[in-house]
Amino acid sequence: MEDKHIQIKVSRTICGACHCLCGVLVHVRNGHIIKIEGDPEHPQNEGIMCPRGLSYIQQIYHPDRIKYPMKRVGERGSGKWERISWSEALDTIAAKIRQAREEYGPESVGLMFCDGLRGNENWQFSFMHALESPMICGTDAHYCLRPQGNADMATFGLGNFISHCEGNGPQFEHSKCILIWGANHFQTELTAARRIIKGLKNGAKLIVADPRFTNLAAKADIWLQVRPATDTALALGMINYIIKHEIYDKKFVENYCFGFEQLKERAEQFPLRKVSDITWVPEEKICQAATMYATLKPASLDMFMGLSMHNNSMQALRAVDCLMALAGNIDIEGGNLIKTPKPVRMFHTSVEPATRLSQEKMAKAPGVNLWPMFYGYNATIDANSHPPSFFDMLLTGKPYKIKVLLNAADPVMGKQESKKVREAIKKADFFVTFDFFISPTASLADILLPAASYLEKDLVQGHAYVNHFGVTGKVIEPVGECRDEAEVFIELAERLGIEFALPMKSVKEFSDWQLKPSGKTFDEMRGEKVVSVPVSYKKYEEEGYRFPTPTGKIELYSKRFEQYGYDPLPYYEEPPCSPYSTPELFKKYPLILISGARILFFYHGAGRQIPWLRELCPDPAIEIHPETAEKLGISDGDWVWIETSQKEGRVKQKAELTLGIHPNVVHARSHWWFPERKDDPERGCMESNINAVMGSDPPYDPISGSTVVRGCLCKIYKVEEDNRL
Amino acid sequence: MIQKNLYVDLEYCFGCRVCEVACKQENNIPVGVKRINVVTVGPRIAEGKLKTDFVPMRCRHCAKAPCIDACREGAISKRSDGIVLINPELCIGCMLCSEKCPFGAIQLNPETQAAEMCNLCFHRTDAGLEPACVHHCPADCMYFGNINDIMKIIRKKQSERMLEKETGL
Numbered sequence: 001m002e003d004k005h006i007q008i009k010v011s012r013t014i015c016g017a018c019h020c021l022c023g024v025l026v027h028v029r030n031g032h033i034i035k036i037e038g039d040p041e042h043p044q045n046e047g048i049m050c051p052r053g054l055s056y057i058q059q060i061y062h063p064d065r066i067k068y069p070m071k072r073v074g075e076r077g078s079g080k081w082e083r084i085s086w087s088e089a090l091d092t093i094a095a096k097i098r099q100a101r102e103e104y105g106p107e108s109v110g111l112m113f114c115d116g117l118r119g120n121e122n123w124q125f126s127f128m129h130a131l132e133s134p135m136i137c138g139t140d141a142h143y144c145l146r147p148q149g150n151a152d153m154a155t156f157g158l159g160n161f162i163s164h165c166e167g168n169g170p171q172f173e174h175s176k177c178i179l180i181w182g183a184n185h186f187q188t189e190l191t192a193a194r195r196i197i198k199g200l201k202n203g204a205k206l207i208v209a210d211p212r213f214t215n216l217a218a219k220a221d222i223w224l225q226v227r228p229a230t231d232t233a234l235a236l237g238m239i240n241y242i243i244k245h246e247i248y249d250k251k252f253v254e255n256y257c258f259g260f261e262q263l264k265e266r267a268e269q270f271p272l273r274k275v276s277d278i279t280w281v282p283e284e285k286i287c288q289a290a291t292m293y294a295t296l297k298p299a300s301l302d303m304f305m306g307l308s309m310h311n312n313s314m315q316a317l318r319a320v321d322c323l324m325a326l327a328g329n330i331d332i333e334g335g336n337l338i339k340t341p342k343p344v345r346m347f348h349t350s351v352e353p354a355t356r357l358s359q360e361k362m363a364k365a366p367g368v369n370l371w372p373m374f375y376g377y378n379a380t381i382d383a384n385s386h387p388p389s390f391f392d393m394l395l396t397g398k399p400y401k402i403k404v405l406l407n408a409a410d411p412v413m414g415k416q417e418s419k420k421v422r423e424a425i426k427k428a429d430f431f432v433t434f435d436f437f438i439s440p441t442a443s444l445a446d447i448l449l450p451a452a453s454y455l456e457k458d459l460v461q462g463h464a465y466v467n468h469f470g471v472t473g474k475v476i477e478p479v480g481e482c483r484d485e486a487e488v489f490i491e492l493a494e495r496l497g498i499e500f501a502l503p504m505k506s507v508k509e510f511s512d513w514q515l516k517p518s519g520k521t522f523d524e525m526r527g528e529k530v531v532s533v534p535v536s537y538k539k540y541e542e543e544g545y546r547f548p549t550p551t552g553k554i555e556l557y558s559k560r561f562e563q564y565g566y567d568p569l570p571y572y573e574e575p576p577c578s579p580y581s582t583p584e585l586f587k588k589y590p591l592i593l594i595s596g597a598r599i600l601f602f603y604h605g606a607g608r609q610i611p612w613l614r615e616l617c618p619d620p621a622i623e624i625h626p627e628t629a630e631k632l633g634i635s636d637g638d639w640v641w642i643e644t645s646q647k648e649g650r651v652k653q654k655a656e657l658t659l660g661i662h663p664n665v666v667h668a669r670s671h672w673w674f675p676e677r678k679d680d681p682e683r684g685c686m687e688s689n690i691n692a693v694m695g696s697d698p699p700y701d702p703i704s705g706s707t708v709v710r711g712c713l714c715k716i717y718k719v720e721e722d723n724r725l
Numbered sequence: 726m727i728q729k730n731l732y733v734d735l736e737y738c739f740g741c742r743v744c745e746v747a748c749k750q751e752n753n754i755p756v757g758v759k760r761i762n763v764v765t766v767g768p769r770i771a772e773g774k775l776k777t778d779f780v781p782m783r784c785r786h787c788a789k790a791p792c793i794d795a796c797r798e799g800a801i802s803k804r805s806d807g808i809v810l811i812n813p814e815l816c817i818g819c820m821l822c823s824e825k826c827p828f829g830a831i832q833l834n835p836e837t838q839a840a841e842m843c844n845l846c847f848h849r850t851d852a853g854l855e856p857a858c859v860h861h862c863p864a865d866c867m868y869f870g871n872i873n874d875i876m877k878i879i880r881k882k883q884s885e886r887m888l889e890k891e892t893g894l
Contacts, residue, residue, distance in 0.1 A: 035750060038861050048863040051746040186739045190863040197737055197864045213768050215739045218777035600741055611756045612749050616742055659775060660768040 006030045012039055012527050014461045014472040016118035016454025017052040017059075018603045019166065020044065020191045021461050023530065024053065026475045033057055033455065033476060041529055043468055050190045051601050055612040059453065060479060064609055064675065065436055066450040067480025076426060077444050079681025086481060089447055090488070093404075094495035096430045100403035101131065107364055110135040110394070110402040110428070114409035115604060117434060117451050120459055122510070123486040124408070125382065129357050130498045134365040134376070135402065136384035139411040141375070143706040147308035149381045150374060150704065151317035154558040155325065157548030159380040162336050163303055163321055165192035170300035171535075173198040174334030177292055177299035181209040181320055182231060182306020186216045187600045192302070205296060207289045209234065210306060211594060212623065212667055213660030222289045225662060227280040228594045229310040229711035233572040235319035237275030238290040240267035242326060247294045249328025256540055256547070257325055259557020259568070266569040278572070280662070294327045298334030309596065309709035311699045312573040318558065319570035325554045331538055338540075342533050343517040344462060344469045364400070366393045371705045373564045386705040387415065388696040394424035403429045408451070408485065410439040412685060413605035413671045416694040416707055417647060419686065434485050437609060440673055440685035450482040457484035458507060458522065460514045462530070470530030471511070471522055486510075566703050575711045576699050577645055579664070582713070589645040589713035591628070592665045595690045596709060602671070609675035620672035620688040621656040622716065625663040629655060632717065639719040642668060646695030646712050651688050652719055666716065728788060728807035729845060730872040731856065732879065733781050737866035740765055740779035744858035744867065751846060751857035758832045760784070760843040761858055781858075781867075784809060784830040784843040792822035792831065800840075807872075808847055813839035845869065 008029045015022045015036075023042020027035040036056055040047035059065070069089035074080030100108040111128050113121055113136075128136050138146075145166070153159040162169040165185060172178050172195040185192040193216075200206060200219065208217040209224040209231065217223045226234050242248045243264050253260050272283045279286075293299050301324050307316040329335035356362070359377040363369060367386020368376030375383045391411075394402050405428035415421050425431060425444050433445040442448060456478040462469030486507045493500055504510040511522040518531065525531075539545060546552035550559035555568075562568040579586045598604075601613040608614055622640060634640055636657040641650045653668055661667060670691060674684040686692045693714075696707045717723075742763050754760060760783060767777035786809045793801045793809065800815035801822060811822075811831075816839035823831040823840065834841035846856035850869065854860070859867040868875045 037747075037750075037857070040860075047860055049743065049747070049861050050741070050863070051743060054743065054746040054750050054861065057750065186741060190741060190743070193739070193741070194863045194865070197739070197866075201737065213775055213777065215741075215777065215779070218768070218775075219737075219739060223775070612746050615756045616745065658768055659770065660777070 008034065011473070011475045012529070013454070013475055014042075014470055014530070015049070015053045015056070016459070016472055017056050018050070019115065019118070020050070020189050022049055022053060022191060023470075024049065026455065028476060031476060033060060043530065043532055044191050046194070048190060048194055051613060051616065052603055052607060055610050056453075056455075058610045058612055059436065060455060062437070062609060064438070065479065066438060066442075066448055067482060068450055069481065070448045072446050076446070077681055079443060081448065086483070089449060090491055090495060093432055093447060094492055096404050097131070097492070098496060100429075104401060104403055106132040107135055107400040108403040109133045110137065110390075110405045112137045112139050112405065112407045112409045112411060114139045114411070114414065116410065116436075116606065117408050117485060118454060119408075119451070119457070119484065120486045120507075120510075123489040124406075126500050127489040127493055130493060130500050131496075132357060132361065134357055134362045134384055135390075135400065136365070137387055137390040138383060139387050139409045139415055141383040141385070142387050142701075142704055143309040143313065143709065144305060146374065146379070146381050146383050147313055147317055147704045147706065148304070151314060151321050153380045154318060154555065154560045155321040156330075156338070156554055158338060160339050162330075162338060163301060163317070163324065165189060165302050169336045170302045171334050171337055172196045172204070172300050173202070175199050175204045175298050175300040176334065177205045177207065177296035179207045179209070179289075179293050179299060179301045180216060181301065181303040183302055183304030184210065184214045184216045184597065185302070186214065188598045190600070199300075205292055207292060211662065211665055212597060213658070214597070217660075222285060222292065224281050224285055224289055227278070227662070227711075228592050228665060229312065229575045229708070230279045230572070231307050232312050232316040232319050232570055233270060233275050233278040234281060234286070235316065235323055236267050236270040236570060236572060237272060237279070237286055238293070239263065239319065239323055239326060240270045241272065241287060241290040242294040243267060245291075247291060248326040252328035252330070253326060256330070256554050258549075258551040258553040258555050262569055263322060263556040266571070270572070278574075293323070297327075297329065298332050299327060299329050300335055301329065305596065306710065308704070309706055310575060310711060311701045311706065311708050312575075313701045313706045314703040315567070315570040315572070322556045322570060325556060330554065331540060333537055337535065337537070340533050340536055342462065342469050343519075344460065345514045345517065346460070346462060346469075366390050367705055371703065373560070373566075374704050387411075388700075388705070388707060391415070391417075391421050391424040391696070394427050395420065397427070402427070405431045407432065407441065407445075408434040410435070410441040410605045412440040412444075413673055413689060413691065416691050416696040416709060418689055418692040419649070420696075434488075436606070437675065439605060440683055443681050443683070449485075449488065450480060452478045452482040452484045456482055457486075458511060458526075460511050460522070467535060468530040468532040469518070470528070471525045473526035561703070564703075576708060577713045578711065585645050585713060589643070589715045590664070591714050591716065593642070593644060593668060593712050593714035594665060594710050595668045595694065596670045597667060599669070605671040605673065608673065620653040620669045622653040622669070623656050623658050623661045623667040624716070625661050626657045626659065628663045628666075629657050634716070634718050640716045641719055641723065642690065642693060642714055642716050644693045644695070644712055644714040646697070647693050649693050651686070651690060651692050653688050653690070666714065727805075728786070728872045729850070729870065730786050730807065730875070731783065731843075731845060731859070732868040732872065732875045734866040734868070734879070734882075735778060735780065737864040738763070738779045738781060739864055740777075741863060743861050743863060744781055747857040747861040748843075751849070754841065755834065755836050758834050758841050760841065782828055782830060784826075785828055786843075786845065791825040791827070795821045795825040797821065804847075808845050810844055810847070811840050811842060813837050816840050
């Protein structure tokens with residue numbers, strides 16, 4: 001029984017349930033968290049929270065949480081574990097790394113990471129650099145966030161997300177027009193959603209480009225129901241329209257943009273009729289949207305992964321960047337802002353150039369030679385390896401055999417060709433996973449390490465957000481023997497006798513180093529409000545300002561792309577499989593499949609074991625237009641099989657009939673597994689996981705190496721008695 | 726009598742269901758029971774356009790609450806500030822109240838075996854705080870207070886919307 005007389009202590013910290021980094025107030029009684037609520041004094045969220053953050057208490061104290069280091073005792077993947085001590089775990093891992101390094105070289109040690117732990121990845125990177133292994137794989141590098149960064153880099157010379165809310169680029173709340181392209185903040189980042197709603201309350205018009213009638217599209221004045229993966233054509237059509245009708249910002253373009261004539265010429269190839277035929281968006285809607293965005297000033301724009309997950313993705317992002325520049329919405333109040341630097345050393349900066357691996361050594365990572373601008377030494381944002389190539393390397397042992405694989409991600413659920421990814425991971429002689437729960441990927445581990453959550457560790461926060469920085473300070477002692485992964489990498493380095501690239505010997509020293517430019521220490525900031533950095537506008541009007549591009553201007557014609565041999569102007573390419581590029585295949589697979597749209601309740605593959613979240617979204621569902629469903633004899637709630645033209649096999653999901661999708665398009669929920677299936681060590685991870693039937697083969701985007709995730713072809717049919725298994 | 730209540734501006738509700746989870750945590754409500762539940766209506770065709778609405782359904786704390794009359798155990802009462810409360814000690818879980826509720830707002834809590842519905846977080850609001858749902862609503866479209874005071878805010882807003890429609894501004 002809890003003693004109700006023991007006083008409740010309320011601690012201020014920053015949430016780590018996803019990347020929004022909301023301020024939270026954590027109520028603790030007798031060392032036990034009893035409530036987590038939004039901090040009204042934090043400028044990012046102003047008191048609000050999302051379902052993930054509000055239910056985090058059920059994650060911390062979940063009975064299935066990994067609480068102790070464990071080693072595999074049965075066959076790999078059989079789900080049989082035995083608790084071990086931290087020293088046994090670390091001794092074993094260190095011995096395996098030492099052996100691999102001595103016998104096969106440093107390249108035989110690999111690391112995979114993604115969003116999951118929301119920790120300080122700096123330590124993992126530094127550890128790998130100290131080991132002299134370039135085999136670091138951000139498993140989403142080819143299509144998440146880095147494409148935005150690279151497109152912005154090419155256009156503005158700024159790789160910090162002027163075009164996306166994670167950089168606080170778009171200032172929605174002061175806009176007269178908001179254009180959201182291939183993103184839905186109402187299901188991903190409520191901090192951005194809050195600012196979009198503020199804009200709407202102030203009278204802003206909303207344009208949404210999305211193949212689905214999302215809850216964001218439901219609030220839109222204009223919804224552009226674009227055919228999946230044809231965004232570049234739509235953007236070029238809008239560019240052509242605003243140039244032809246001379247409604248672009250002439251003065252801004254003249255003063256600050258390079259390559260207008262070339263872009264104009266390129267866009268002329270995209271007259272309205274043609275664009276409408278390609279994108280399935282009616283001509284008048286293209287005109288309305290282009291006019292609204294170009295003439296209602298200020299207008300803010302946000303684009304995200306709807307554009308970055310196909311083989312024409314870099315040019316799609318570039319085209320939208322150009323549209324933004326033509327409308328002159330750069331660094332004005334209510335437009336898209338250029339970040340003001342913060343006095344804090346953040347994410348992606350820890351591996352200082354002087355102590356990084358050499359260009360030659362980093363080029364050993366898979367994919368660097370094929371996409372040299374995007375990966376390896378020259379990467380704008382940390383992207384060491386091309387993920388599909390990394391999995392090929394794991395599988396074939398070429399050019400390097402990975403003996404020891406460290407992991408803090410769940411690529412079996414998150415990556416296309418799940419079965420291949422699973423087989424690839426099994427090829428590593430020794431596989432270690434850090435996680436909160438035994439995910440389908442973690443189930444393959446030889447050693448499982450229990451990760452500390454944001455409530456159980458210290459962390460400097462603020463990498464993504466321009467206007468402020470603060471700290472996540474430990475609120476409770478870790479549950480069981482959970483530990484901050486940063487500490488674990490420090491201890492591993494000690495055991496191996498390797499020197500970190502940084503001079504810091506502890507998490508605390510490192511945190512203080514991160515905060516040093518601000519004149520504060522970690523302990524001074526613990527439990528305190530975040531520090532805001534004032535916003536400024538029109539920095540380019542300052543004497544001598546140059547955009548950090550080769551020409552010093554915003555490059556509609558990208559010199560950076562030209563230097564690397566890429567087309568410096570946006571161009572459209574029809575998806576490799578589509579009703580037009582492969583009409584015969586389309587007869588056999590008559591639906592365009594999209595997947596990966598996020599649900600607010602889950603953070604990618606995580607959260608399906610949290611009762612309050614799973615209740616809100618119990619099943620994997622495929623969205624089908626009622627007309628299509630009727631032709632196929634499918635009713636709402638029926639289970640249907642999905643087969644794609646990309647990979648053999650099939651997965652099943654539950655039909656959700658909706659008018660909010662085109663009759664020729666279906667959307668399947670991604671990342672679906674069944675943590676509740678305790679008898680199955682794999683937790684049904686291939687049954688409804690759409691990535692199991694999606695491919696990761698070429699053609700890749702020539703610049704980013706993105707695979708075709710948006711817009712492959714599929715067929716669906718009802719699950720019947722005779723085809724149930 | 727003062728009538729405290731919750732008002733939701735449906736124009737800005739976007740169906741995030743934060744209110745549902747905020748309520749669950751605040752009041753420790755088990756799976757399967759919801760004091761507030763956002764119902765999605767649509768997508769449907771309305772006036773030639775596709776439309777989806779989100780309607781947070783919850784106890785309306787009716788001035789003439791039919792649930793109070795329906796309860797034979799005298800377990801439901803109305804406070805002087807208008808909040809309708811179920812006393813779980815007196816409730817026998819017969820759910821006669823739910824049959825009379827025009828909004829489907831009352832469910833049986835399997836843990837307490839008593840009827841469960843919104844109590845406007847009176848433990849918070851009596852202390853001057855907002856209900857948990859209002860505090861966490863990202864659209865800032867939920868209002869708590871004296872319903873007549875809330876209506877003053879709404880009137881102003883609706884008058885602006887009305888003019889906007891007339892003049893097409």
